[in-house]
Amino acid sequence: MRLLRMSLPLLVVLSLLNGCAEKEKFIVYGSLQNESEVEALIKEEDYVDRSTVIQYDDSMLVAVQIKPWEKWKKTKLEKKLQKKFDEKYPNKEVFVSADYKIFYEANKIKKDQIEDNKLSDKITELKELAKEET
Template sequence: MKKLVLLCFIPLFLIGCSNEQTIQVSGVATDEEKRTEIEDLIRNMEDVYTGTAIMVEDEVLVAIQVKPWLGFKEQKVEKKLQKEIEEKYPDLNVVVSSDFKMHWETQKLLEEEDEKKVTDEVKKLKDLAKEET
């Protein structure tokens, strides 16, 4: 009986320990070089396991999720990533958020086709993120 329980739970445990990062960067009429560099900055953050960045004109909204056991550090990771992006691109207005709702909304915006709606939603989300802190 113990062997059966172990055989059932070990694969489930190993599946839950996946280290694969999912990073998506989208932009409306943005520079491809900036998009790839921002994606690399997010990917190089070891504590981030998923992230979404949306670039609209001179604004960047980045929503990240830190690894579950590092929840107590998510504010530090958020500030560190924001500082790195701002140092690399001082001409961009950057907001980085580790709020799950923000991540969820940015995921929905990736699928949106209407550029005007994406621009409006990014501005609303940036205002909400600033208000939250």
């Protein structure tokens, strides 16, 4: 019983510390060219909470999660980020989305390690999914 009383506070503290561990906020999958530039470009925007970038051929998919208090301006912030990427990478086709389902699917692509030949089809599917009205 005494051991339980002594170990219980330790377990509570360890579980709190584990819950506060920072998760990966910036993920790049595919071609790693321009990784540091893309990361810096996203980190400039303080409203972006997490992001996943998938680069393939001359295209780029940028899926971001907006911080909770900024969600009311999601479409405005998405367009702002899209414009910024279009100016920085005029020779690439860039698609920016702040939709959670796109973010989730982009992370799933990274987790499943989809090959390059299937990656283009999957990205096209995600773009069509983003255009759907829910």
